[in-house]
Amino acid sequence: MPTDVERWKSAVYGNEIREHLFEFAEEGWESIPEDEHDAWFERFKWWGLYHQRNGQESYFMMRIGTPNGVLEPGQLRVVGEIADEFARGPGTNPIFGDAYADWTTRQSIQLHWIRLEDVPAIFEKLEENGMSTQQACGDSWRNIVGNPVAGKDAQEVVDAWPVIRELNETFKGDDDHSNLPRKWKVSVTGSADGSGQGDINDLAFEPAYKDVDGDEQVGFNVRVGGGLARNEERFARDIDVWVAPENVSAVAGGLSALFRDYGDRENRYNARIKFLVDEWGPEKVRNVLQDEYVDFEMHTAGRDVREEYTYNTGKGDRNDLIGVHEQKDGNYFVGLNVLVGRMGAEDVLELADLADEYGSGEVRLSQRQNVIVTDVPEENLDDFLAEDLLDDYSPDPSPFMRGSVACTGTEFCSLSIVETKNRQVRFARWLKQNVELPEDVDQFHIHLSGCTASCAQPQIADVSLRGMKTRKDGEPVEALDVGLGGGLGDEPQFARWVTQRVPVDEVPGAIRNLVGRFAENREGEESFREFVARHDDEELDAFVEPEETDYDDPMMHNTKMTWYPYAEDDSMDASPSPADD
């Protein structure tokens, strides 16, 4: 029997949702029939709109898909202006204020407190400036990710940016690929650092060399079926295909069509292509792709460069793209740390000015929720680095700042079990003040995800934190499971969940104790990830040792049962939603 979601999608889905969305916007929130809320909210996702959680009715999260995280000159200012004008609601965040933008782990942008009535004006402004929310959510091609400095990176094997642009133009709005069984996440990476994080995507193109008729060419190997959600982590599987850049679109479209036709539409929990790859195996995926979807003979896999990967590996250079790096044209890109990816609207506008003044005006977003200002000539570097804004968004931050990633959490998200972004800010500040890493360790990744959807990619961090509940002194409190030793690279590894349900106020103490044990027991210059790999779960659990400290957590209670956790009266009964027309 088809699921409700499939039934709704069969009736109205894809591009046509826009017309209905605009009608509702014109007539107001109340015009959405009450008995059609679930259906319309599911459909609105396709146009990048998520209805916010209980207590926040009539407000939406809006996701803008920026392919490869590229914001062309002028676009960052537009985002800042939209955030400033429209992303304001009845709740004030005590750390971030009233209007802000979030940079996500898939190089997109999220705004909150968006009113349906404002959607047409926002779409008009975005589209006038070459941006869109189309397919930012929903069951279709999502924002395509990759190395954000594609086309500029001195470490690049092949420029993936034209490929990503072509895929985006081909598959955004294409009716043949607009209604898939589930989301479809694609990564295309051309650099040798692994910063496209292909292994955790449904479909990954990774740089590889191939001898074609005696001529060594640069293109991409293909992997399929990665993903982190729902305690069903998978790394993408090698399907033994190499593809030239000009053929990426044909192979990607073939795989998307294969997923459309063979993916499970009966059970959404079993719908992602990772489960089909489990069932079929990579060889059958390749055979069906070749026989039914691609009309040229595909090459076998080429020689990859995975041994050179450093991004999010826990060792070596360029675990992230923070700091000053030379581009291949002799200019520089400067990666700035945005703690948990959230930036106030005023800061966004100021950064847009600085990018204009010192670079080309272009800004790019990384999968570690940071921003990168590109095209800075050497003679501008010192002045740019001396700007006051960079005191808050540092190119050389504490490891606990640069390593922090957090999802949206119960502040807005329906799925999350705990508060996340503000908590991770509190954690990072406390750890910076109170914990010493060994001197040579300048990377320590801590990812906090509010639930098993894993939007903060917790399983690929040194320390993985995932939302839970427990009781403390008999009272229910927010808690976190602690996992250790995850990371990407040639041999990617998911974190091992070694300690369960640590009350949130004991987590900073647990991390301090863990880092202390690491410093004491480390062999030579081994990385934290190597240290974890050499110990069993029981030993690691003992190293974690949760402990109360002077860290104070004001959000121990069930933040999900508030209308907004930071409101003076946070009870559901005090909710001001739905907003008045």
Place this chain on the structure above:
Amino acid sequence: MTVALRILDDGAWVSVNDDRKVSVSELWRFPDPEFCGCDLTDMVVEGFVEVGVDGRTIEVRAYGQCIACGASATTKWLPVGRVVDGSFHDIDRESVLTPTVRE
């Protein structure tokens, strides 16, 4: 009167008549020796698996973890609310819940 029941948001909510009513993250206590070895399972709700109605009582099966012993499993049918005159009323889920035996 028909009642629209469904699970939304990847199992995070139970929707009753297009309104999200019961959410993951609650702690539920219930006796169920098949779930874990505790006298009283104390489970954090991580995801809803099924929702149904028995007379006026809305019941769910949910996936979760006992925070006392760490066991993870899916519950039997547990009551979460009642529909009276077409509208949903919460059952006190902070008290001990009694699993329903279904034929």
